Every structure is written in C-alpha cells, then in structure tokens.
Amino acid sequence: MTLQGSLTHEEYCAQLLAETGRLREIVRTADLSATVPTCPDWTLADLARHVGGAHRWVGAIVATRAAKSVDPADVPEGAGPEGEDAAALDAWLAAGVEQTVAALREAGPDTEVWSWTSEQNTGFWARRMTHETVVHRADAALTARVPFDVPAPVAADCLEEWLQIGELPMVAARFAERGAGLLGPGRTIHVHATDAPPGVDAEWLLDLTGEAPTHRRTHEKAAAALRGPLADVLQVLYRRLPADSDRVEVLGERALLDQWLTYASFG
Template sequence: MTTLSHDRYCDEILAQTDALRAVLTGADLTATVPTCPDWTLRELAVHVGGAHRWVGEIVRTRAADDVPEGKVPGILGPTEEAPEALDAWLAEGAAATADALREAGPDTEVWTWAWSRRTAFWARRMTHETVAHRADAALAARAPYTVDADVAADTIEEWLRIVSFAQAGGDPEAAELRGGGRSLLLEATDVPGAEWLIEFGEEGFTWRRAHEKATVAMRGPLTDLMLVFNRRQEPAGERVEVVGDAELLDFWLDRSSFG
C-alpha cells in the first residue's frame, strides 16, 4: 500500500535530506551513532548521500542491472573534510536524484532489488531510507525529531512490505515470523485510523489496517511507533505502551532487523 504520490516522495527526499543536514550542522561528526554503532555521524551521512547517488545513477541511466558502486560518481563522499563540503555534497546528491526521479516519472522500468522494477519503488525507498537515518543522526546529536504523520505511516507500511518480501524470498530470520493464533497490533494514539494488525499464520504473516484484539499491542504517538518498528527506539519507555505478550513484539523486532 503506497499512500504518497510520486511527486510527494521526490519532495520528501529533499525535505528529509534538508532536515538531516540541519542536524549535522554544528554537530560532532566524529560521534558514534548509537543505533548504527559501526558508524560515526559523518559515515552515516556519507552512507545516505551515497545511496542517493547510487539510485540517481540507476534512474538516470535506466539501468537494467545493478550498478556497481565504483561506477557511481562521487559515491564515496566529498573530497574535502570540511563540514561545509559534506553539507553541499548531501544537498547536491539529493537534488540530482529527486530531479532524475521526477524526469523519469513513477512507471519507468529500472533495476531494483525488490518486488517492483519501477522508479516508483526507488522514490519511496529513498524517502524512508532518509527518514530512518535522519532519526539515527538526531539520536546521535541529541536533536529533536519529528516527521509528518502520513510519512511516518508510510514508513511503517513500506517496512512491512519489505519484511514480507524477505520472508517470501527465504530470508532465514523473516522465515521465522510465523505461527498461528498470534497477532501484533500497532495503534497510534494521536492519528485516527493509524492502526496495523499483523497476524502470524502457519505459512507466514499478513498485515492489514484494522483495530482488533491482539496477542500484544503497542500504543503511542505515531512517530514513536514508527521509530520502535524501525528499531530506532526501545519499545519500553514513557511514550510507548506495550500491552500483552511483550515477548511477541521482541520476536518480531529481532527477526525483522536483517542484521
């Protein structure tokens, strides 16, 4: 289920990158990112900007196969160490990728690693890649983090689709997300209708927008639910309530992390 338009995704790539740049401005770029402990803030930023450039190259060239990183201009980051150079590099990469996606439109056929071979996939993926990593940066810099409700909801739904795709593809962790008679409810307390019921069947899991009694329910503001669901925030805390079998929620989070 895609809830945003192609143009909106392109807008969000720019907006989320601008918000990321704002977090990085004045921050200690050598600080470790708690949710990605192998990276510093600078390395996180280069990862995001590199992903933008990689996707931009796929879209611009209408690539039918994966594009090796070595063939993507500028993917390794700016040549200068100055924070200003990193900021400009991030802005330029996001703008170029958004422009390429707008020019291609949502239905141009290109290579992807997933269920859809259309540019619409990349517009959505780069939006939520940036949403999630902006949260990583905000946590590392101890900066505030907010995201629009429709973007947060779509982040949850895209991740559900990715986990479902991984399960169908035989990912060993996602394959364990099964077992009849159990269910997980996500319930936003600040956005009407923002509720998702995940049901574990013998062959796998399914999900739908619904409010029903579940084995475990996680309730809280939509942004906080999204952050927990993407493992950027612990489920136990002042802003999120877990009711029922908390081990089932942990079971989901552990097996939808993909390392």
C-alpha cells in the same frame, strides 16, 4: 505482493528533498565524530556519507535506466568527501539529492529500472529513498540529541512500506532462521499510533498465524499491542527506540513483540 505507497510520486520527491534538508541541518551543527548509537560502526559523518551515497546510487540507476544493479564504485562522487568537514558534507548531500530528485521527476513513477524487488520501476525508488532518509535522520537526531518528528502521512507510509518489505519472499527466506518459532496460532500484534490526525490510517495488525507474516490496516484485538505517538512507534519498529521506552506502551505478550523485532531487524 505490490509495494504500494500512499503518496504521489511528486510528494515522495518533495519529501526526499525535505528529509535530506533536515538531515543536513544536523550535519551542519552536530559533532560529526560522534558514534551513532543505533549504527555503532558509524560516526555521524559516516552516516551522512551512507545516505548521500545511496541517493547518488539511486540517481545513477534512474538516470541511466539501468536494467541491472549499478556498482556503487562506478557512481561519480558516490563515496563523498572524506573526513568531518561539515560544509563539504552538507554541499555534497545537497547536490546529490537534487540530482537524484531531478532524475526521478524527469522519469516519472512508471519508468522501468532495476530494483532488488519485483517493483522494477522508478516509483519504487522515490518511495524507498524517502523512507531510507527518514529512518537515518532518526539515527542522526538520536546521535545529536535533538527531537525527531516527521509528517504523519510520511511516517505512516514509512511503516506500511516496512511491513510490506517484511512480507517479501526474499526477505522472509533470508530471515527464516532468525524467525524460528515466530509463527503459530494466536500470534498477532496490534500496532496503534495514538496521535494520527484525521485521514491518516495508522493502525495495523501483524498476523503471524499463517505460513508467513502478513499484515492489514485495522483496529483489532491482538495477543500483543504496541501503542504510542506515530514517530515513536515508527522508531520502535525500526529498532531505533527500545520497546521498553516510556514513550510507548506495550500490552499483552511482550515476548511476542520482542521476537518480531528480532526477526524484522532489516530496517
């Protein structure tokens, strides 16, 4: 399948800068020693280093037109500053994302580079880094106890990419054991963002009735349904917000949704 996004290459580049800017606001003001509830092996400082390291790694792939994966240890300043110096982390995040976006803009979306999917181009990385940053900003917002929101077109595309990734053969094979019993007759899940503005398609049907998971954008009755604001639905499907939160509504076969969330825990 094609990992097709709904934003332009330049829109992804601009959103990557914007999302990193929002993450940096949290880094500058929050307790960097705090444990990230959704990534409990990390402190907030560790989370910032993870995101900034990913940016610089992708920047190295794009800038060098890499035909194979780059060892993160070979990326200049890829590990980031040690400790919990907010100013140092902030400056490092800013410099790294600016370098990466400059490389992405210079390359355009169609330059051939390595990726871990069949999409061997720079456009894949612009989209992937945008949504990687969105989801980890949600982690940071939860840690700092500040609101999380995201522009509707970006959130909808983030969810669409997540569902596309879940259908990749390499992902399905990796999580086949975890998904035992997931597929079968009548097993469908409707995902409905209730606050999507006009022009933003934010309804999906997860079809688990065949030999592998598939999805399509549609309003269709299903065995289970997840409804709520787009940012909250995004967080539930990425397992950043529990499905029993009062911010969303689950209808029908709750066990089926729980089984899907267990299967698709790669986000």
